[in-house]
Amino acid sequence: MREVAIVGVGMTPFGELWDLSLRDLIVASSLKAMDDAKVDTVDSIYVGAMSSGLFNNQEHLASVAADYLGMVGVPATRCESACISGAVALKAAYLDVASGYSDIVLVTGVEKMTDVSGDKAVAGLSTASDDEFESYQGMTFPGLYAMIARAHMEKYGTTRRQLSLVSVKNHNNALKNPYAQFKLKMTPEAVESSVMVADPLHIMDCSPISDGAASVIIAPLDIVKERFKDHRIVKVLGLGHATGSIALHTRPDITNLDAVEKAGERAYKYAEVAPSDIQFAEVHDCFTIAEICELEALGFCAKGEGGKMTERGDTMPDGKLPVNVSGGLKAKGHPVGATGVAQIIEVTEQIRGDAGDRQLKDVNIGMAQNLGGSGGSSIVTILKGE
């Protein structure tokens, strides 16, 4: 397999983007990444999107991307795995380059969720759960994660305040991210007095409905060293992918995100690193409890210690493992298909030293962890500066 590096990144702001259509978002972020890489065409395109059918009446989205980017003819594939649609698109692109089939490849994650009403957006998102056993019965994601949170509290003594601290950290991190959907100075009291969505989760525990797109350009490391000499090279050191039970009721322990644990183990093995080698991480905080479970599943702390690790401040920008310096899904926003790619962008920019006001000091190896549904799939990607 060829080694693969990231040579260009670009994204739109995340938010309620009323004046940009689905295809506008794809074009805007793709062109930014191509500008950043200084390429004017690519050999192949991958689009990550969860449900452009339900949200925008548009399947066949990768061909729309090729067409509206002025690259008719270029092979284009859409990949989907609910909230890890961006990461599966990156993985497919990575294998395309690693195999030697393509050299310069564009990956764009996108979701335009505000074209439909809020209830239709929630119903659309629910198709990431098990239709027969969950969504058809009326279950939505806040309900699923509320059950996980409640079980985590019961089993490990995780507190309401620890959940709040995830939201507080991520919102306060987002104050330094110009692309973030929300710029709100957050306090635990504000989280806990916000409207209850599904006990124990308040609305300030939940990531929002968002529009946005994020793109990266990847290429084989040998070509990058030859053709992209003035780029700070960030290479894909390891990538692990795993599925988990699609529904909660078939899992042995709903507090354990098995897919994250397996994907993490595979990524560490591939990259030949340990959790202690990771200097910072973007993890999938679709709900505050998810970040806590992920810290555990990724081996950053023992089982049940995610809340305490948060409370100690270890995951703060000045902590021993900064987590979601970008603001995470909670505050940066969560246009579903874009999220996995946006995480890769944050890690790349931090390693490059391009992260502006939120730049971490002396980081060279970071992780992006993307989660599908209530844990039905996960991809963990480890990036390293050359």
Add this chain to the structure above:
Amino acid sequence: MREVAIVGVGMTPFGELWDLSLRDLIVASSLKAMDDAKVDTVDSIYVGAMSSGLFNNQEHLASVAADYLGMVGVPATRCESACISGAVALKAAYLDVASGYSDIVLVTGVEKMTDVSGDKAVAGLSTASDDEFESYQGMTFPGLYAMIARAHMEKYGTTRRQLSLVSVKNHNNALKNPYAQFKLKMTPEAVESSVMVADPLHIMDCSPISDGAASVIIAPLDIVKERFKDHRIVKVLGLGHATGSIALHTRPDITNLDAVEKAGERAYKYAEVAPSDIQFAEVHDCFTIAEICELEALGFCAKGEGGKMTERGDTMPDGKLPVNVSGGLKAKGHPVGATGVAQIIEVTEQIRGDAGDRQLKDVNIGMAQNLGGSGGSSIVTILKGE
């Protein structure tokens, strides 16, 4: 890149399968392919499906597949490109194996279209066209292909009878296919007296709404030679993928399927063969006119000669290039995401000598050509027996 071979195939019957759910279809065809390959697990799963969101309220479909196949944990990705969703899934799986990342990989194409009413199925299918310029304006696929047919008749003198002969051939071929949706002895008069859908296309020019799934197992050639010694080896000799304009109005000439032409050129180049080396083909006859345009785009005849080639009987099972011996989409059925994989199965079975009553004599190299939307994407795959 590692060479890749097909070591297992399996499919469900195509049709209105009222007693099988979406996940039942995936499991049934996947297990058949695994039985055929004599494997009890795989390293990775790819699912091709166009719109399980709109048809079945179920995205995150690859994780459903892993779960219901009893393979929770195995990485699983869904790929989509409208009617070539099956072929893009196969391509992604092919690159996964070719790269060296995975060894034994399952590819399942599926669509369960009868869970929704006919008008919702048509609306769902329309999301494969350009939403802003076509489907939102009320255009459906019979209308788009009717314009292509009319233009082809005007430019090249293609006749109504030539269109009918595509349908007659494919329906009569399907009489020998136990998995085909329709078993109807067809005549030109029956086609031409069937109900008009979009002038000049009658319903007997149109492929149906179908349920079904089709699966293949692929593996690297060196492992196949070692571990699958009693298998008749069919290898992927070449694979070409291209996009075309998503909407008709931006194409220089709507009678020319540019995506098919480019995908074909790429596949021939990759495989180091010429059109004259292809002994038989499965092509994407979603409408009769599509088969005629594809014969031309793939270089099997000159531009404008597809109708005449059909009328001469060249594409009959005993002709110089048998086309759609399986019955094609027209008669075998067209569960959208399954089609690209089912085409690969037909070509594989013919090369293996497993095609039963419809077995062609002495064939060792065949083509599968899958088409997305009205020509927004195409993949051409060339298979060869070792």
